[in-house]
Amino acid sequence: MSEARAAILATIRQSLGREEMPASVVTELERGLREPKAKILPRVDGDVVEHFLGRAQVLSMTIARVARRADVPVAVIDYLATRNLPKQMVVASALKDLQWPAGIEVRHGATVREDPVSVTACFAAIAETGSLVMLSGPETPTTLNFTPDDMIAVLNRRDIVAHQEEVWQRLRRERGALPRTINLVSGPSRTADIEQVVQLGVHGPRRVHVILVEEVGS
Amino acid sequence: MHSAAGTFKQRASIALKDVTLQASLGKLTREGLVVRRAKAVSEFPEFEALREEGRRIKDHVLAHLDFYLERYEAEVKRAGGQVHWARDAEEARAIVVGLCRAANAKTVARGKSMVGEEIGVADALEEAGNHVVETDLGEYIIQLAHERPSHIIVPAVHKTRAQVADLFKSAHLELGIDGARDSIASLVDEARRVLREQFFRADVGITGANFLIAESGSHIIVTNEGNGDLTSTLPRVHIVTAGIERVVPTLEDASALLRLLARSATGQPTETYTTVTTGPRRAGDLDGPSEYHVVLVDNGRSKMLGGEFRPMLRCIRCGACMNHCPVYASIGGHAYGWVYPGPMGAVLTPLIVGLDKNRDLPNACTLNGRCEDVCPVRIPLPDLLRKIRNLQFERGFAPPALRWGLKAWAFVVQRPRLYHALTPIGARLLALLGGRRGRIASLPLAGGWTQVRDLPAPQGRTFMAIWKDRDRASQ
Numbered sequence A: 001m002s003e004a005r006a007a008i009l010a011t012i013r014q015s016l017g018r019e020e021m022p023a024s025v026v027t028e029l030e031r032g033l034r035e036p037k038a039k040i041l042p043r044v045d046g047d048v049v050e051h052f053l054g055r056a057q058v059l060s061m062t063i064a065r066v067a068r069r070a071d072v073p074v075a076v077i078d079y080l081a082t083r084n085l086p087k088q089m090v091v092a093s094a095l096k097d098l099q100w101p102a103g104i105e106v107r108h109g110a111t112v113r114e115d116p117v118s119v120t121a122c123f124a125a126i127a128e129t130g131s132l133v134m135l136s137g138p139e140t141p142t143t144l145n146f147t148p149d150d151m152i153a154v155l156n157r158r159d160i161v162a163h164q165e166e167v168w169q170r171l172r173r174e175r176g177a178l179p180r181t182i183n184l185v186s187g188p189s190r191t192a193d194i195e196q197v198v199q200l201g202v203h204g205p206r207r208v209h210v211i212l213v214e215e216v217g218s
Numbered sequence B: 001m002h003s004a005a006g007t008f009k010q011r012a013s014i015a016l017k018d019v020t021l022q023a024s025l026g027k028l029t030r031e032g033l034v035v036r037r038a039k040a041v042s043e044f045p046e047f048e049a050l051r052e053e054g055r056r057i058k059d060h061v062l063a064h065l066d067f068y069l070e071r072y073e074a075e076v077k078r079a080g081g082q083v084h085w086a087r088d089a090e091e092a093r094a095i096v097v098g099l100c101r102a103a104n105a106k107t108v109a110r111g112k113s114m115v116g117e118e119i120g121v122a123d124a125l126e127e128a129g130n131h132v133v134e135t136d137l138g139e140y141i142i143q144l145a146h147e148r149p150s151h152i153i154v155p156a157v158h159k160t161r162a163q164v165a166d167l168f169k170s171a172h173l174e175l176g177i178d179g180a181r182d183s184i185a186s187l188v189d190e191a192r193r194v195l196r197e198q199f200f201r202a203d204v205g206i207t208g209a210n211f212l213i214a215e216s217g218s219h220i221i222v223t224n225e226g227n228g229d230l231t232s233t234l235p236r237v238h239i240v241t242a243g244i245e246r247v248v249p250t251l252e253d254a255s256a257l258l259r260l261l262a263r264s265a266t267g268q269p270t271e272t273y274t275t276v277t278t279g280p281r282r283a284g285d286l287d288g289p290s291e292y293h294v295v296l297v298d299n300g301r302s303k304m305l306g307g308e309f310r311p312m313l314r315c316i317r318c319g320a321c322m323n324h325c326p327v328y329a330s331i332g333g334h335a336y337g338w339v340y341p342g343p344m345g346a347v348l349t350p351l352i353v354g355l356d357k358n359r360d361l362p363n364a365c366t367l368n369g370r371c372e373d374v375c376p377v378r379i380p381l382p383d384l385l386r387k388i389r390n391l392q393f394e395r396g397f398a399p400p401a402l403r404w405g406l407k408a409w410a411f412v413v414q415r416p417r418l419y420h421a422l423t424p425i426g427a428r429l430l431a432l433l434g435g436r437r438g439r440i441a442s443l444p445l446a447g448g449w450t451q452v453r454d455l456p457a458p459q460g461r462t463f464m465a466i467w468k469d470r471d472r473a474s475q
Helices: A002-016 A023-034 A048-058 A069-082 A164-175 B005-016 B019-030 B033-042 B047-063 B065-078 B089-102 B114-119 B121-127 B137-144 B161-172 B184-201 B227-233 B251-266 B310-314 B326-331 B342-353 B370-374 B381-394 B400-413 B416-434 B463-474
Strands: A062-066 A088-091 A105-108 A117-121 A124-126 A131-135 A150-156 A181-185 A207-213 B082-086 B107-110 B131-134 B204-207 B211-213 B218-223 B237-243 B273-277 B291-297
Touching (some): A002 B065, A048 A062, A048 A124, A069 A117, A069 A207, A131 A150, A131 A164, B019 B033, B019 B326, B047 B065, B047 B251, B047 B310, B065 B082, B065 B211, B089 B121, B089 B204, B089 B291, B107 B184, B114 B237, B137 B184, B161 B184, B211 B251, B218 B251, B326 B342, B416 B463
Parallel strands (some): B107 B131, B237 B291
Antiparallel strands (some): A124 A131, A131 A181, A181 B273
16 A cells, blocks of 8 residues: 555645655654654643542542552552452452462463452553553563452652653653553543543453552662 | 535524424433533532643643553553554544454444544445444434434433333344334333443444553543443454543553543542553453553644644543533524534534634534533633634635625724714615614525514614713703
């Protein structure tokens, strides 16, 4: 279909009333791509952590705060107990170092249909919108964000930023190329497709639980 | 998809008598999306400045569209994906059907996409023997009802819960799924069970794209349900269909437009899921599709770029213009007869499908300007509608009565003496017709008016005559 490609590009140039652009314009456009600039940003007042937690709650996420990463398993078990959920879950390999007590069934990897609970790790979180930032990869498979009924997300306090633009910058700085998928998750799956009434848990998780790890080290 | 907009008037009068449709449209404008948008905008003082920024970003892209498309394509390839170009709907359908055939697909899952509706991808796949499943709840409902979306954000806004329950009952019987169906929650649950099965069974997932990112070769989709993500994660092959105008330079540009889109569409600061996808599954990944294809659809857009309708290509498909349109609020989306309803549809449909086939659409507008006031990228919709009316007239697509009427009017009005000689005669004639009641119940060539209401008759004298009298009296 390279014929179609050539035809479309030719019509575009014809519509714009020019041939190829002069080199100086191209250089300018290239620079714009290399040095992206944030546009007008909504104000995020006060502490970004508190702002994020406030937004997350508005979006029907639940929050638990733990002092250290080693406390995460206890918080997970607490959550399962209060919701009467099976002690059976898929944990992202990124959290392989966590020590689970006996009687908890933990598998690492991607989720399949029957897995009711996932525990996964956030790359970041965005205060402005209350969104969790999840990256795809062997350590944090994407299915963990979508197929279980309950998604538990472990978030480090230091990874909370004000706006999504900071996430884009951090990704460029730390990784160069983008991962296959970046999921900004802002609460449980929802729909208002029947009579415009909001209903949670249509396709993705019915509940999203955030475990905020306060420690700055590690 | 075939357009049926030629019968706009019939559809509109049916819609006006549809009680359930009127109730859901009333809810949409009085307590639904319109109210939520107003609240979201009032909580975001930078909104007006951001609208200007949004307009600027899109105008910049359109002025350099060839550059950004070529860069986008190169980056998709670099990430291991493939880009296909389609000049029109037919080419786009052929590409998608061919990709599904090559993948040996049986079940194809679709995430809601307006360009997918525009090119009629679902029907083409069904004809080619694929089982197509709409995964957006609203789209799934209208698929079961064999209807079209009546709104670009809430496609089944015209259906009641009872109607949905009936559709589920007959469709899910053969799957052995039965449910209470006595609440919206139970209906949503039932759809979740049925569609979950399909997500895992699907060989190919097809979604649209809200934005294409030139910098990285990514596409962005936003959903509240998460269906787009299951569609693009679980099947072996992912196909993205997108109009060529979806491209933006960088993630930062997309961020600015996402803030406008979510607030304008549903009144949320963000939708639940915003997903940036770049190419297929990577080495070591445990999930994600192994093939990633993008079909770039022109279908009239590259031509639109050249003329006075270029601003229409700024559209980010939020639906705010229809939510705020008194005509849409009265007749709903189906009356517009094609995939794009409301003001944006009244402009786009004649431009894509043909000026001659959609004579009524640009005229079904009061030019009140609310659509332009709420448009997040400031598209001058009333102005564009007026330009389409002009084009229709110039090309002779306006109805003969209107054409000759306007010609006669123009002839007279450009000759003041003739005009002043004729108007008293006309006024007196109409006054006579009005009789003692002063109202005219039927008038040749004005049936559209007099069928539903009387025409007030002039009092028998013209303004100029009265003015002259007053002038004389005051001297």
